[in-house]
Amino acid sequence: MSSWETTMKEPDFGAQASSNERRIQVSLTGTADLTVKNQLERFLRDVHAEAQRSLAEEVTVDVRQLEFMNSSCLKCFVWWISTVQEQTGDGKYRITFVSSPSVYWQRRSLNALACLANDIITIQA
Amino acid sequence: MTELRVPMPEGPTLSFGLQIQPQSRMVSIVRRFVEESFEKLVGDPEAVFRVSLAVHELLENAAKYAVGDKTGLTVHFESNGSAARIKLTNQTTPEHIERLRACIAEIQSSKEPFALYQTLMRRTFGVPDESGLGLARIRAEGELDLSLEIDGTMVTITASCLSAQRQGHE
Numbered sequence: 001m002s003s004w005e006t007t008m009k010e011p012d013f014g015a016q017a018s019s020n021e022r023r024i025q026v027s028l029t030g031t032a033d034l035t036v037k038n039q040l041e042r043f044l045r046d047v048h049a050e051a052q053r054s055l056a057e058e059v060t061v062d063v064r065q066l067e068f069m070n071s072s073c074l075k076c077f078v079w080w081i082s083t084v085q086e087q088t089g090d091g092k093y094r095i096t097f098v099s100s101p102s103v104y105w106q107r108r109s110l111n112a113l114a115c116l117a118n119d120i121i122t123i124q125a
Numbered sequence: 126m127t128e129l130r131v132p133m134p135e136g137p138t139l140s141f142g143l144q145i146q147p148q149s150r151m152v153s154i155v156r157r158f159v160e161e162s163f164e165k166l167v168g169d170p171e172a173v174f175r176v177s178l179a180v181h182e183l184l185e186n187a188a189k190y191a192v193g194d195k196t197g198l199t200v201h202f203e204s205n206g207s208a209a210r211i212k213l214t215n216q217t218t219p220e221h222i223e224r225l226r227a228c229i230a231e232i233q234s235s236k237e238p239f240a241l242y243q244t245l246m247r248r249t250f251g252v253p254d255e256s257g258l259g260l261a262r263i264r265a266e267g268e269l270d271l272s273l274e275i276d277g278t279m280v281t282i283t284a285s286c287l288s289a290q291r292q293g294h295e
Contacts, residue, residue: 031153034188068153068156071185072258109262112265116243
Protein backbone atom coordinates (compact mmCIF):
# COMPACT_ATOMS: atom_id res chain seq x y z
CA MET A 1 0.00 0.00 0.00
CA SER A 2 1.27 3.43 -0.93
CA SER A 3 2.13 5.80 1.94
CA TRP A 4 2.41 8.96 -0.17
CA GLU A 5 0.96 9.97 -3.52
CA THR A 6 0.87 13.03 -5.70
CA THR A 7 -0.66 13.59 -9.13
CA MET A 8 -0.49 16.35 -11.69
CA LYS A 9 -2.73 16.47 -14.75
CA GLU A 10 -2.49 19.02 -17.54
CA PRO A 11 -4.25 18.79 -20.92
CA ASP A 12 -1.21 17.26 -22.64
CA PHE A 13 0.95 16.13 -19.74
CA GLY A 14 0.54 13.96 -16.69
CA ALA A 15 2.74 13.08 -13.73
CA GLN A 16 2.12 10.87 -10.76
CA ALA A 17 4.25 9.59 -7.94
CA SER A 18 3.77 7.25 -5.04
CA SER A 19 6.02 5.85 -2.36
CA ASN A 20 6.19 2.48 -0.71
CA GLU A 21 8.61 2.02 2.14
CA ARG A 22 11.86 3.50 0.84
CA ARG A 23 11.06 3.44 -2.87
CA ILE A 24 9.28 6.06 -4.94
CA GLN A 25 7.65 5.34 -8.30
CA VAL A 26 7.19 8.23 -10.73
CA SER A 27 5.36 8.04 -14.04
CA LEU A 28 5.32 10.76 -16.70
CA THR A 29 3.04 10.80 -19.74
CA GLY A 30 2.32 13.07 -22.70
CA THR A 31 4.53 16.00 -23.69
CA ALA A 32 6.80 17.94 -21.33
CA ASP A 33 7.21 21.31 -23.01
CA LEU A 34 7.24 24.99 -22.21
CA THR A 35 3.57 24.96 -21.21
CA VAL A 36 4.19 22.63 -18.23
CA LYS A 37 7.74 23.54 -17.19
CA ASN A 38 6.71 25.29 -13.94
CA GLN A 39 4.38 22.45 -12.99
CA LEU A 40 7.08 19.84 -13.63
CA GLU A 41 9.53 21.84 -11.54
CA ARG A 42 7.10 21.89 -8.59
CA PHE A 43 6.37 18.19 -9.06
CA LEU A 44 10.06 17.22 -8.95
CA ARG A 45 10.58 19.40 -5.86
CA ASP A 46 7.73 17.51 -4.18
CA VAL A 47 9.24 14.16 -5.17
CA HIS A 48 12.63 15.17 -3.83
CA ALA A 49 11.10 16.43 -0.57
CA GLU A 50 9.31 13.12 -0.10
CA ALA A 51 12.49 11.20 -0.94
CA GLN A 52 14.31 13.17 1.75
CA ARG A 53 11.50 12.73 4.30
CA SER A 54 11.21 8.97 3.72
CA LEU A 55 14.95 8.42 3.34
CA ALA A 56 14.26 6.83 -0.03
CA GLU A 57 16.84 4.48 -1.50
CA GLU A 58 15.61 4.77 -5.06
CA VAL A 59 13.26 6.80 -7.24
CA THR A 60 12.13 5.07 -10.44
CA VAL A 61 10.97 7.37 -13.23
CA ASP A 62 8.94 5.67 -15.95
CA VAL A 63 9.09 7.81 -19.10
CA ARG A 64 7.95 5.17 -21.60
CA GLN A 65 4.75 7.09 -22.27
CA LEU A 66 6.46 10.47 -22.39
CA GLU A 67 6.32 11.47 -26.05
CA PHE A 68 8.76 14.38 -25.83
CA MET A 69 10.68 16.52 -23.37
CA ASN A 70 12.01 19.97 -24.25
CA SER A 71 15.24 21.53 -23.04
CA SER A 72 13.51 23.66 -20.39
CA CYS A 73 12.04 20.54 -18.79
CA LEU A 74 15.38 18.75 -19.11
CA LYS A 75 16.77 21.60 -17.01
CA CYS A 76 14.27 20.68 -14.27
CA PHE A 77 15.77 17.19 -14.26
CA VAL A 78 19.30 18.62 -14.21
CA TRP A 79 18.33 20.60 -11.11
CA TRP A 80 16.92 17.47 -9.45
CA ILE A 81 19.91 15.27 -10.32
CA SER A 82 22.38 17.94 -9.19
CA THR A 83 20.48 18.37 -5.93
CA VAL A 84 20.52 14.63 -5.22
CA GLN A 85 24.19 14.45 -6.10
CA GLU A 86 24.97 17.12 -3.51
CA GLN A 87 23.33 15.10 -0.74
CA THR A 88 25.37 13.05 1.67
CA GLY A 89 24.61 9.90 3.65
CA ASP A 90 20.94 8.84 3.75
CA GLY A 91 19.91 11.94 1.82
CA LYS A 92 21.37 10.53 -1.38
CA TYR A 93 19.31 8.12 -3.48
CA ARG A 94 19.47 6.40 -6.84
CA ILE A 95 17.38 7.52 -9.82
CA THR A 96 16.38 4.90 -12.38
CA PHE A 97 14.79 5.93 -15.67
CA VAL A 98 12.62 3.31 -17.39
CA SER A 99 12.65 4.19 -21.08
CA SER A 100 11.33 2.99 -24.41
CA PRO A 101 13.68 2.35 -27.36
CA SER A 102 10.90 3.33 -29.74
CA VAL A 103 10.63 6.86 -28.36
CA TYR A 104 13.62 8.45 -30.02
CA TRP A 105 14.32 11.43 -27.75
CA GLN A 106 14.80 9.17 -24.77
CA ARG A 107 18.06 7.45 -25.69
CA ARG A 108 19.94 10.65 -26.45
CA SER A 109 18.46 12.88 -23.74
CA LEU A 110 18.56 10.33 -20.93
CA ASN A 111 22.14 9.50 -21.85
CA ALA A 112 22.98 13.19 -21.52
CA LEU A 113 21.36 13.28 -18.07
CA ALA A 114 23.11 10.07 -16.99
CA CYS A 115 26.49 11.49 -17.96
CA LEU A 116 25.94 14.24 -15.37
CA ALA A 117 25.82 11.72 -12.54
CA ASN A 118 26.74 8.17 -13.47
CA ASP A 119 27.01 7.25 -9.80
CA ILE A 120 23.31 7.75 -9.09
CA ILE A 121 21.55 7.31 -12.44
CA THR A 122 20.57 4.07 -14.18
CA ILE A 123 18.69 3.78 -17.46
CA GLN A 124 16.56 0.74 -18.20
CA ALA A 125 15.47 0.31 -21.80
CA MET B 126 5.12 45.72 -40.61
CA THR B 127 7.74 43.64 -42.41
CA GLU B 128 6.21 40.72 -44.27
CA LEU B 129 7.89 37.43 -43.55
CA ARG B 130 8.35 35.45 -46.71
CA VAL B 131 9.05 31.77 -46.39
CA PRO B 132 11.47 30.77 -49.16
CA MET B 133 10.85 27.28 -50.46
CA PRO B 134 13.78 25.18 -51.60
CA GLU B 135 13.94 24.02 -55.17
CA GLY B 136 14.90 20.57 -56.39
CA PRO B 137 14.12 17.00 -55.30
CA THR B 138 13.14 17.73 -51.72
CA LEU B 139 10.41 16.85 -49.27
CA SER B 140 9.65 20.24 -47.83
CA PHE B 141 7.13 22.64 -46.41
CA GLY B 142 6.93 26.19 -45.14
CA LEU B 143 4.72 27.63 -42.41
CA GLN B 144 3.96 31.09 -41.13
CA ILE B 145 2.70 30.86 -37.60
CA GLN B 146 2.25 32.95 -34.50
CA PRO B 147 5.13 32.33 -32.10
CA GLN B 148 3.06 30.89 -29.26
CA SER B 149 4.14 28.13 -26.91
CA ARG B 150 0.92 26.19 -27.45
CA MET B 151 1.74 25.90 -31.17
CA VAL B 152 5.16 24.31 -30.68
CA SER B 153 4.23 20.71 -29.96
CA ILE B 154 1.46 20.84 -32.56
CA VAL B 155 3.97 21.75 -35.28
CA ARG B 156 6.55 19.21 -34.04
CA ARG B 157 3.96 16.42 -34.27
CA PHE B 158 2.99 17.61 -37.74
CA VAL B 159 6.64 17.38 -38.82
CA GLU B 160 7.09 13.93 -37.29
CA GLU B 161 3.92 12.48 -38.70
CA SER B 162 4.40 13.97 -42.16
CA PHE B 163 8.04 13.04 -42.67
CA GLU B 164 7.78 9.60 -41.05
CA LYS B 165 5.58 8.60 -43.94
CA LEU B 166 8.08 9.92 -46.51
CA VAL B 167 11.53 9.33 -45.04
CA GLY B 168 12.46 5.79 -44.08
CA ASP B 169 14.50 6.68 -41.03
CA PRO B 170 12.50 7.59 -37.91
CA GLU B 171 15.59 8.63 -35.97
CA ALA B 172 16.55 11.12 -38.67
CA VAL B 173 12.99 12.45 -38.55
CA PHE B 174 13.26 12.75 -34.78
CA ARG B 175 16.45 14.81 -35.08
CA VAL B 176 14.70 17.24 -37.40
CA SER B 177 11.58 17.43 -35.24
CA LEU B 178 13.76 18.08 -32.17
CA ALA B 179 15.28 21.07 -33.95
CA VAL B 180 11.84 22.30 -35.01
CA HIS B 181 10.61 22.11 -31.42
CA GLU B 182 13.57 23.87 -29.82
CA LEU B 183 13.73 26.61 -32.47
CA LEU B 184 10.00 27.29 -32.25
CA GLU B 185 10.20 27.50 -28.47
CA ASN B 186 12.98 30.06 -28.80
CA ALA B 187 10.68 32.06 -31.06
CA ALA B 188 7.76 31.67 -28.64
CA LYS B 189 9.90 33.09 -25.85
CA TYR B 190 11.86 35.81 -27.61
CA ALA B 191 10.21 36.79 -30.89
CA VAL B 192 8.83 40.27 -31.36
CA GLY B 193 5.74 40.54 -33.54
CA ASP B 194 3.18 37.97 -34.42
CA LYS B 195 4.78 36.02 -37.26
CA THR B 196 7.44 33.35 -37.42
CA GLY B 197 8.51 31.68 -40.65
CA LEU B 198 9.52 28.03 -40.59
CA THR B 199 10.83 25.91 -43.44
CA VAL B 200 11.78 22.26 -43.18
CA HIS B 201 13.15 20.06 -45.88
CA PHE B 202 14.76 16.71 -46.47
CA GLU B 203 16.46 15.83 -49.70
CA SER B 204 14.27 13.08 -51.11
CA ASN B 205 17.17 10.61 -51.02
CA GLY B 206 17.85 11.46 -47.38
CA SER B 207 21.18 13.10 -48.17
CA ALA B 208 20.47 16.38 -46.36
CA ALA B 209 18.11 18.12 -43.98
CA ARG B 210 17.61 21.78 -43.22
CA ILE B 211 15.36 23.68 -40.81
CA LYS B 212 15.14 27.47 -40.97
CA LEU B 213 13.32 29.71 -38.54
CA THR B 214 12.90 33.44 -39.15
CA ASN B 215 11.46 36.02 -36.79
CA GLN B 216 11.95 39.51 -35.47
CA THR B 217 13.46 39.96 -32.03
CA THR B 218 15.14 42.50 -29.78
CA PRO B 219 18.72 43.77 -30.16
CA GLU B 220 19.51 42.27 -26.74
CA HIS B 221 18.34 38.83 -27.82
CA ILE B 222 20.26 39.13 -31.09
CA GLU B 223 23.46 39.69 -29.12
CA ARG B 224 22.77 36.69 -26.91
CA LEU B 225 21.99 34.55 -29.95
CA ARG B 226 25.16 35.67 -31.68
CA ALA B 227 27.29 34.73 -28.67
CA CYS B 228 25.51 31.44 -28.09
CA ILE B 229 25.74 30.23 -31.68
CA ALA B 230 29.36 31.36 -31.93
CA GLU B 231 30.17 29.27 -28.84
CA ILE B 232 28.40 26.25 -30.32
CA GLN B 233 30.03 26.67 -33.72
CA SER B 234 33.50 26.93 -32.22
CA SER B 235 33.14 23.86 -30.03
CA LYS B 236 34.97 20.75 -31.22
CA GLU B 237 33.03 18.65 -28.67
CA PRO B 238 29.31 19.45 -28.96
CA PHE B 239 28.28 16.87 -26.36
CA ALA B 240 30.83 18.20 -23.85
CA LEU B 241 29.56 21.74 -24.42
CA TYR B 242 25.97 20.51 -23.97
CA GLN B 243 26.94 18.95 -20.63
CA THR B 244 28.74 22.12 -19.57
CA LEU B 245 25.68 24.23 -20.40
CA MET B 246 23.44 21.82 -18.49
CA ARG B 247 25.55 22.28 -15.37
CA ARG B 248 25.98 26.02 -15.92
CA THR B 249 22.34 26.89 -16.56
CA PHE B 250 20.05 24.61 -14.54
CA GLY B 251 19.43 27.33 -11.97
CA VAL B 252 19.06 30.05 -14.58
CA PRO B 253 15.39 30.82 -15.18
CA ASP B 254 15.88 32.83 -18.35
CA GLU B 255 17.73 32.31 -21.59
CA SER B 256 20.36 29.61 -21.38
CA GLY B 257 21.08 28.46 -24.93
CA LEU B 258 20.54 24.88 -23.85
CA GLY B 259 17.97 24.24 -26.59
CA LEU B 260 20.43 25.31 -29.29
CA ALA B 261 23.22 23.22 -27.76
CA ARG B 262 20.80 20.30 -27.69
CA ILE B 263 20.09 20.68 -31.41
CA ARG B 264 23.85 20.50 -32.04
CA ALA B 265 24.61 17.63 -29.62
CA GLU B 266 21.52 15.42 -29.72
CA GLY B 267 20.30 16.40 -33.16
CA GLU B 268 23.80 16.41 -34.66
CA LEU B 269 22.84 19.46 -36.71
CA ASP B 270 25.05 22.42 -37.55
CA LEU B 271 23.74 25.84 -36.57
CA SER B 272 24.13 29.17 -38.31
CA LEU B 273 22.68 32.63 -37.77
CA GLU B 274 21.75 35.35 -40.26
CA ILE B 275 20.87 38.82 -39.04
CA ASP B 276 19.11 41.53 -41.02
CA GLY B 277 18.24 44.45 -38.78
CA THR B 278 15.94 43.03 -36.15
CA MET B 279 15.16 39.96 -38.28
CA VAL B 280 17.03 36.79 -37.39
CA THR B 281 17.17 33.45 -39.19
CA ILE B 282 18.55 30.40 -37.42
CA THR B 283 19.39 27.46 -39.67
CA ALA B 284 19.95 23.92 -38.42
CA SER B 285 21.28 21.62 -41.10
CA CYS B 286 23.20 18.51 -41.85
CA LEU B 287 24.52 16.92 -45.00
CA SER B 288 23.42 13.42 -44.13
CA ALA B 289 20.58 13.12 -41.64
CA GLN B 290 20.06 9.44 -42.34
CA ARG B 291 23.68 8.34 -42.21
CA GLN B 292 24.48 10.21 -38.99
CA GLY B 293 21.28 8.97 -37.43
CA HIS B 294 22.57 5.41 -37.68
CA GLU B 295 25.97 6.05 -36.19
